[in-house]
Amino acid sequence: MVFDVVVEVTLRPGIADPQGATIERALPALGFDGVSGVAVGKSIRFSLESTDEAAARAEVEDLCGRFLSNPVIEDSAVSLTRVGS
Amino acid sequence: MVFDVVVEVTLRPGIADPQGATIERALPALGFDGVSGVAVGKSIRFSLESTDEAAARAEVEDLCGRFLSNPVIEDSAVSLTRVGS
Numbered sequence: 321m322v323f324d325v326v327v328e329v330t331l332r333p334g335i336a337d338p339q340g341a342t343i344e345r346a347l348p349a350l351g352f353d354g355v356s357g358v359a360v361g362k363s364i365r366f367s368l369e370s371t372d373e374a375a376a377r378a379e380v381e382d383l384c385g386r387f388l389s390n391p392v393i394e395d396s397a398v399s400l401t402r403v404g405s
Numbered sequence: 406m407v408f409d410v411v412v413e414v415t416l417r418p419g420i421a422d423p424q425g426a427t428i429e430r431a432l433p434a435l436g437f438d439g440v441s442g443v444a445v446g447k448s449i450r451f452s453l454e455s456t457d458e459a460a461a462r463a464e465v466e467d468l469c470g471r472f473l474s475n476p477v478i479e480d481s482a483v484s485l486t487r488v489g490s
Binding site: 328330340343344346347350352354355356357358359360361362363364365366367368369370379382383386387388 | 413415425428429431432435437439440441442443444445446447448449450451452453454455464467468471472473
């Protein structure tokens, strides 16, 4: 089975987010009002071939915890969509 | 109305993605097989206060095209969720 995987890696609450803070500070001067709580993260997309959905999810969770994110300062959210057999 | 906004900024097809290529090349040596087509992008989350959903979407699209992405090399996908009045 082939899955389309999207992993979103975001900074954990309380970890300084200077990119987000800079965007938020700049927007009112650029004419955009009403924006608050800006947070910048990474999105990682890939295709994964695996035997079933449970195995695919386990592999992606392991990958996230070990290589795609730093669990000390980052959270990761995984979404899997089956696209082929 | 208050909306939770998620913008995903990805490189356009054909634009070199060295981060994605590096991840993809490294994974087999780290014990993860079956991964292909790795692409790395940015996710930007924020809250937006606006009069209605159409106005909010227009403001976010404008913001994406002018400041959050470089339309020459990047695509952006917007998702809006209403969370309060």
